[in-house]
Amino acid sequence: MGDRALHVALRLLGRRDHFREELRRKLLSKDLDALEVEAALEWCDARGYLDDERLARRFAARRAEDRGWGPRRIVFELERRGVDRGLAEGAVAAAVEPDLALTTALRRAEVRAPAGWWRLPVRRARMVSSLLARGFEASDAIRAVGELARVRENEHDGCDDEPGDPIDLS
Numbered sequence: 001m002g003d004r005a006l007h008v009a010l011r012l013l014g015r016r017d018h019f020r021e022e023l024r025r026k027l028l029s030k031d032l033d034a035l036e037v038e039a040a041l042e043w044c045d046a047r048g049y050l051d052d053e054r055l056a057r058r059f060a061a062r063r064a065e066d067r068g069w070g071p072r073r074i075v076f077e078l079e080r081r082g083v084d085r086g087l088a089e090g091a092v093a094a095a096v097e098p099d100l101a102l103t104t105a106l107r108r109a110e111v112r113a114p115a116g117w118w119r120l121p122v123r124r125a126r127m128v129s130s131l132l133a134r135g136f137e138a139s140d141a142i143r144a145v146g147e148l149a150r151v152r153e154n155e156h157d158g159c160d161d162e163p164g165d166p167i168d169l170s
Contacts, residue, residue, distance in 0.1 A: 005036035005039065006043060010049075013044065019056070019082050020050045021081070024038075025082065027041075052087060056088060056091035057094055057095040059074070061096060065101070066104070068106075068134055069134050070098075070134045071092045071096055071101075072135035072136070074096065075135075102136060102144050109127050109131065110127070110148070118149035118152045119153075124146075127148075128145050
């Protein structure tokens with residue numbers, strides 16, 4: 001095994017964890033010999049430096065909790081990084097609590113929404129669209145926006161001339 005491929009692999013892994021395929025791509029992009037790259041990957045794998053399943057679960061949990069990404073977007077991103085679809089879906093199922101991810105996504109979308117957004121159909125539609133772009137299913141996005149709108153309407157009910165849900169998206 002060539003020392004250069006292993007040295008570069010260890011340096012990259014020292015900065016952050018990598019998925020096996022992601023590390024392979026980086027090593028090959030540095031014009032390293034393909035056989036040396038495979039040997040370096042095997043060496044790292046044998047010592048537990050590469051663990052796609054563990055990393056995929058951690059990646060899925062962090063993206064859902066911190067960024068409010070939905071399951072579809074997380075699976076897509078894991079596949080883009082070289083993770084097998086079955087492994088990606090399993091990691092998302094094991095690590096992502098959909099309600100927590102949806103709550104985080106709604107909080108982020110609501111920051112950019114104008115006051116009273118829940119009363120305007122176009123603003124509700126934008127909230128749903130934002131959730132779809134984050135990788136949530138349409139039915140979940142519509143339900144979540146509707147529930148949040150009902151909560152917001154009840155919180156501000158005393159200020160309205162006509163309380164209630166002006167537009168029902170469900």
